Amino acid sequence: MKKWLLFASLLGSSAAVYAQSSVTLYGRIDTGIQYQTGMPQGNLFSMETGNWDTPRFGLKGSEDIGAGTKVIFTLEAGFNSLDGSIGSTLFSRQATIGAANPAWGTFKVGNMGAYELQQDSFDLDPQLMMLYGIQTLVRGRNWSDASNGFEYTSPTLGGLRVKGQYELTNSTNWNSGDPGSGPGQLGGAQGRSDGIELNYDAGIAHLLAIYDEIRDSNGEFDNVYVNSRSVMAGGTLAMGPVTLYSGYQHLSAPQASDEGYFGDGAPTSLPSGVSLPTAVDQEWIGARWNATPTTGFGAAVYHTNANHGNGNATLWTLTATYALSKRTVLYSEVATVRNSSTSNIGLGDGYSDPYGANVVDDPASGAANSRTDPNFGGSQTGVFAGILTHF
Known part of the structure; x- marks a missing residue:
């Protein structure tokens, strides 16, 4: 008994010497109004949540355990700022624990959630994660989620930083997951997923390359907009108040x-020659201008091409932001998407408008009045304004 008391005393003394811990509560709230045209049932005026950034709250903490290492x-x-509801599970966006050291980097394990590697792609988006941007023409593919993961981020050496993720299936099959175990892309079941990212900062220039793959619960790449391989590369160039x-x-x-x-109920009213694409290419160019310390503007053009049709479209966007304070920003965006005759991509976020035809007999998407995409060959215009604050 005395030995255990001595051990506990020594442990407490060690903790007193090394442990310097902190816990921070943080979050964001984003709410606004939106108007969209070109939907099958007409135009829509609505209140929305998260048109710039997802409302969230969280706890993050660290404990210094000595030698420069922190746990x-x-x-x-x-959460939804319109009705206060929480996501599918309480900490679905992230639940991780790990260790960090400036000499060897940062290692995390757990639920990467909304911090799946692909979401770093928004560093390349001129519209900074607003609703209409690099995720629009790929139907939300860049909003990828992942669970059961490992993540390593290296120290920055000569401007270069490497980041990698690997998500297990927790299944007896290496690539396949348990249907319903999720979260996977857009809340669905996932198989194995992994990716690697290269970040290079060279003064006014920033280069980013990401390889990412997400498999379905059967271990396959069965939908280019949901479970697929993604290769992305791009960069930014800052020239005074303007960034390209x-x-x-x-x-x-x-x-x-x-x-x-x-399945057996494939839609019958798809345009001739249209089928689910196996490959999609997207490219974009844009700029942001910090006109004053509180006012910013952005403009960008995005274009996508898909084999087998159903994915050839161009998106034009304009944004404006005004900082009321260091914590609170007013924002607005207007966009127009135009489709080829074999495409029906809309301005949705990929959650309420997954791939599918705008027809009643589309078994994957339901009745036409539940759809938000335009009809094939159609266009759609949207505008929104909102307020975002963080704490």
């Missing part, structure tokens, strides 16, 4: 097919 953790939940953006993304899903996606 770190993050718990983060997303440019990037390219290639998506590949070799197992994609109408039969695999729609």
